[in-house]
Amino acid sequence: MATADKRPYKVIGTRPVRHDGADKVTGRAKYGGDMRLTGMLYGAMVRSPHAHARIVSIDTSQAEALPGVRAVVTSADMPAQGDRVVELGEGAANMRHLTANILARDKVLYRGHAVAAVAADNVHIAEQAARLVRVEYEVLQPVMNVLDAMRDDAPILNDDVRTESLGAAPQSPDQSRPTNIAKHFLFEKGDVAKGFAEADLVIEHEFDTAMVHQGYIEPHNATALWNTDGRITIWMSTQGSFTARQQTAELLRVPVSSVKVVPMEIGGGFGGKISVYLPPVAALLSRKTGRPVKLQMSRADVFEATGPTPGSHMRLKLGVTRDGRITAGEAWIAFDAGAYPGSPVGMACMCVFACYDVPHGRVEGFDVCVNKPRTNAYRAPGSTHVAFAIETIVDEICEKLGLDPLEFRLKNASREGTRRVDGPVFPRIGMVETVQAIRDSQHYQSPLAGPCRGRGVASGFWFNVGMKSSVTATVNLDGTVSLIEGSTDIGGTRTSIAMQLAETLGIAAEDVNPTVVDTDSIGYTDVTGGSRVTFATGIAAVEAARDIQRQMVQRAALLWDVDPAAVKYDDGRLLGPAGKQFTFKELAAEIHQTGGPIIGSGTSSSATQGGAFGTHCVDVEVDPETGKVQILRYTIAQDAGTAIHPSYVEGQMQGGVVQGIGWALNEEYWYDDRGTMRNATYLDYRLPTCYDVPMIETMIVEVPDPQHPYGVRGVGEVPICPPPAAIANAIYHAVGVRMRRLPMSPPNLLSEILQRFQD
Amino acid sequence: MHDFDYERPVSLVEALSLMARHNGHARPLAGGTDLIDQMRLGRHQPGALIDVKRIAELNVLAADADGLHVGAAVPCCRIVEQPLVNQQYTALVDSCRIIGGIQIQSRASVGGNLCNSGPAADSTPSLIALQGVCVIAGPAGTRRVPVERFCTGPGQNVLQPGELLVEICFPPRPPHSGSHYRRLIPRNEMDIAVVGVGAAVELDESGRTIRAARIGLGAVAPTPLWAEEAGALLAGQPADDVQFARAAEAARKIVSPITDMRGTREYRIHVTGVLVQRVLRAAVARARGEAFTYLPGH
Incomplete structure (x- = not known):
């Protein structure tokens, strides 16, 4: 669906075969698990069986004595970090916390927390040796719930954490006592009391969501070689080779340039493969043994010891006039950060009211440590939680006032010029257009009949970040272009970047050969995350293409013996005076005779985007006797700015929705009393399968972002935000119960249904 | 995973003698869809696996005057394709069609599902409903145990060291x-x-x-x-x-x-x-x- 006048493109908007497709479908693509090096050793981790304990002693002697064991490392082998705070590409990190998360120092803070590691001749010996490492623990009371952790008498995880207040007055003047509340955010706009006084209807509810995991298929892995010359090479699955390099270097306290990260193909990340866990450990084992060492996580390790997204407790209040105009909003949001500070609650605070023009608002957020794994980014981090709260309240308001939920959204939608509660003013955005697309869709316009069936709608917002990218491109004699980039390819970005280069040069997408290279082979490039790659690395590719254009113009001018100003680059052709003309291919064949290789380069750094919006519509059927929900039909409309490769845009939209459906209905970290996750397998951690979701219908809305030469907006994250709210709304319209707790699993939903019929 | 011996007997007699020789430290291996995973997790560490897939008696899938015989090593995929089972023992087909995916069904056996003795085993309620009886061979000869008395606790059953489940037999189904x-x-x-x-x-x-x-x-x-x-x-x-x-x-x-x-x-x-x-x-x-x-x- 084109919602704005579009420039005619030749490559952009087409659907070429992805450049890495053949390797992927034939199984030839190399992943971290495929690494085999001569003399390579296999490692195994020793992990805490307790959620909260003090380490009294570690005895590695029996493990070291086992034949075939080559080295054992503990936190004693990690360099001391002191109180350093280091900027690591995706935010600043307290190095003391980061290093203790890699190998626990004096305490373990969650079950699965790494304590030691072993390298041996094979994985079986390594696993046996890991069991022989004797760790004596003094078991402490764990605290698993965010509200419990905020209490004054809660067990304290980190004795160095004090509440950092951002925009808020300090909660307690006593900064001498450690706390679990690491951060306290406050954003305010207008006069909230006045806003609520103007409201005819005020709805307020509390919400809870469970901790959930990204659920990528490929477990974390790293193979490291610490060479005798001091240079370290890491082969790994990562979303950002440069940030992995920097984290590894900072953790090992070696110069950043002495580490080379070779990004292997990646089997999913969704934000969870930005932090490093294994590389420093593999490197230390390699230094001790002088041999390459490979470490791989099991599925249980991935669940228990990597970075899921927080569970939350939220209180949300919205005031509206009788005719459906929002007068004020207030939110109180507490996220469990896991073992160390750093949940995305700040992002949640910025997103909670972002879809709407809220004249008076107040948002408070808390980042709280609990005895769970340290949380990490997960696809639009923080926004799905708050969308569940705000979008179900909006639905309830519409029901109480008898308003159409889409008309309500159109009336209150954020537009160009709307100021968010946290301050920024939106540039041109497409919230309104996504609502209109759903309103006019065949799905929304068609009736839904049958018992226990209901339809729900919801919207969502997520930022698109810019950050830094580098690209180089070399012209081959046959007229093709080799594209070198540092953005690891998770969602088909080799192709979406190549297409932007091809469009700018006026050549075919198939004539660009993109390669993702290691950190020694391209300029600094930030993570594949924040919905940024097609946007920011795309800008760098366009810059590189323009660089090539300039050089091609000079070569043509040389051949024609004219002033370069007299040569024009137009749609893959070089036009000179008096009808002189070269195609790109023709001139490429001449470059060795006209001065040698042509290499274009491009970078991008400071651009930021307006953000992406989506509106979803879902039909469900509820089994009122079992509480089980079937998704009957699902349609998503999303503003992609300009869809470079529509199939990948649709794929991102569908993938986000499926993850959102899983989060909505069944996914959760299920803990027992001792703080042990009891469902750390894909049997019992219930990701949706293809039997659980219908074909997701997609509507690409295009409101070009003026900050990108082709109008690109990031599309990867926002599709996960609306599904839990849309499904909750549909469930309400099916069986009359409002779900305010995730997941809306059969037991949770049935208990609400039974309660309703009792009342 | 720990080191273990692997045996592949071709007769019931040979299998029983291997079971006896390993003196309670061997586990029979049919499809292995539960057992291998449990060994990888360290939950079971048998000294030997006795692969029973080559033993004729454990691969029977046929009906006679006594009713239906389902050998303990018969995989789900054979059961769901058997015409008589599809006509008369449909609960068993319902179970076998939903145990794992197609790959699992190609390996996993109903006998193994029963011997794994999980409380949530998908075939066992059907075996009980269809009045299945376990035929168990051991050093002391053969005995018969109704399915509903086979499991004694989560992961536990009436099999004694050296005993092997040979088949589950079902009485003929009455009309209507x-x-x-x-x-x-x-x-x-x-x-x-x-x-x-x-x-x-x-x-x-x-x-x-x-x-x-x-x-x-x-x-x-x-x-x-x-x-x-x-x-x-x-x-x-x-x-x-x-x-x-x-x-x-x-x-x-x-x-x-x-x-x-x-x-x-x-x-x-x-x-x-x-x-x-x-x-x-x-x-x-x-x-x-x-x-x-x-x-x-x-």
């Missing part, structure tokens, strides 16, 4: 009978039962009255259960929703489920009753020869 198994899972496929119910009913010639009924329950107690009273009180009663509800109540009374990551105790008790009614309805429809379609998971 039908059976069904279904489970409640949060997803629609590839999941483990929160509650599983298998039932077999025999109707009179009119198709309106129940002559006999047997109901098996899974995932609601430390072992799969035979809901004997729930079945018995249907005998001689009209095959209608009122009676199904009575059976459901009786079934709810004998369950003792736990709260875990798959569901709460209260939820499982509630769903036991819901599924008993649904399964009886389906079994009766099949007994009457009525068209009955069932989409697993729904």
Whole structure:
């Protein structure tokens, strides 16, 4: 669906075969698990069986004595970090916390927390040796719930954490006592009391969501070689080779340039493969043994010891006039950060009211440590939680006032010029257009009949970040272009970047050969995350293409013996005076005779985007006797700015929705009393399968972002935000119960249904 | 994984002598879909695996005057393709079609499912409903144990060291009978039962009255259960929703489920009753020869 006048493109908007497709479908693509090096050793981790304990002693002697064991490392082998705070590409990190998360120092803070590691001749010996490492623990009371952790008498995880207040007055003047509340955010706009006084209807509810995991298929892995010359090479699955390099270097306290990260193909990340866990450990084992060492996580390790997204407790209040105009909003949001500070609650605070023009608002957020794994980014981090709260309240308001939920959204939608509660003013955005697309869709316009069936709608917002990218491109004699980039390819970005280069040069997408290279082979490039790659690395590719254009113009001018100003680059052709003309291919064949290789380069750094919006519509059927929900039909409309490769845009939209459906209905970290996750397998951690979701219908809305030469907006994250709210709304319209707790699993939903019929 | 010996006997005699030689430290290996995973996790560390897939007696899948014989190593994929089983022992087919995906069904055996003795095993309630009897061979000869008395606790059963499950045999199905198994899972496929119910009913010639009924329950107690009273009180009663509800109540009374990551105790008790009614309805429809379609998971 084109919602704005579009420039005619030749490559952009087409659907070429992805450049890495053949390797992927034939199984030839190399992943971290495929690494085999001569003399390579296999490692195994020793992990805490307790959620909260003090380490009294570690005895590695029996493990070291086992034949075939080559080295054992503990936190004693990690360099001391002191109180350093280091900027690591995706935010600043307290190095003391980061290093203790890699190998626990004096305490373990969650079950699965790494304590030691072993390298041996094979994985079986390594696993046996890991069991022989004797760790004596003094078991402490764990605290698993965010509200419990905020209490004054809660067990304290980190004795160095004090509440950092951002925009808020300090909660307690006593900064001498450690706390679990690491951060306290406050954003305010207008006069909230006045806003609520103007409201005819005020709805307020509390919400809870469970901790959930990204659920990528490929477990974390790293193979490291610490060479005798001091240079370290890491082969790994990562979303950002440069940030992995920097984290590894900072953790090992070696110069950043002495580490080379070779990004292997990646089997999913969704934000969870930005932090490093294994590389420093593999490197230390390699230094001790002088041999390459490979470490791989099991599925249980991935669940228990990597970075899921927080569970939350939220209180949300919205005031509206009788005719459906929002007068004020207030939110109180507490996220469990896991073992160390750093949940995305700040992002949640910025997103909670972002879809709407809220004249008076107040948002408070808390980042709280609990005895769970340290949380990490997960696809639009923080926004799905708050969308569940705000979008179900909006639905309830519409029901109480008898308003159409889409008309309500159109009336209150954020537009160009709307100021968010946290301050920024939106540039041109497409919230309104996504609502209109759903309103006019065949799905929304068609009736839904049958018992226990209901339809729900919801919207969502997520930022698109810019950050830094580098690209180089070399012209081959046959007229093709080799594209070198540092953005690891998770969602088909080799192709979406190549297409932007091809469009700018006026050549075919198939004539660009993109390669993702290691950190020694391209300029600094930030993570594949924040919905940024097609946007920011795309800008760098366009810059590189323009660089090539300039050089091609000079070569043509040389051949024609004219002033370069007299040569024009137009749609893959070089036009000179008096009808002189070269195609790109023709001139490429001449470059060795006209001065040698042509290499274009491009970078991008400071651009930021307006953000992406989506509106979803879902039909469900509820089994009122079992509480089980079937998704009957699902349609998503999303503003992609300009869809470079529509199939990948649709794929991102569908993938986000499926993850959102899983989060909505069944996914959760299920803990027992001792703080042990009891469902750390894909049997019992219930990701949706293809039997659980219908074909997701997609509507690409295009409101070009003026900050990108082709109008690109990031599309990867926002599709996960609306599904839990849309499904909750549909469930309400099916069986009359409002779900305010995730997941809306059969037991949770049935208990609400039974309660309703009792009342 | 630890080191272990692997044996592949081709006769029952050889298998029993290997089992005896390893003196309780060997485990029989059929499809291995449970066992290998448990060994990888370190839950079992047998000194030897005795692969039973080459033994003729454990690969029988045939009917005779005594009824149906299902060898302990017969994989699910063979069972679902057997014509007689599809006509007369439909609950067993229902079970075998939802144990794992196609790859798992190509390996996993009903005998292995029973010997693994998980409370939530998807085939066991059907075996109970269809009156299955375990034929067990051991150093002291052969003995027969009704399926409902086979499991003694989670992962535990009546097999003694040196004993091997050879087959499960079922009496011939009477005319006007039908059976069904279904489970409640949060997803629609590839999941483990929160509650599983298998039932077999025999109707009179009119198709309106129940002559006999047997109901098996899974995932609601430390072992799969035979809901004997729930079945018995249907005998001689009209095959209608009122009676199904009575059976459901009786079934709810004998369950003792736990709260875990798959569901709460209260939820499982509630769903036991819901599924008993649904399964009886389906079994009766099949007994009457009525068209009955069932989409697993729904």
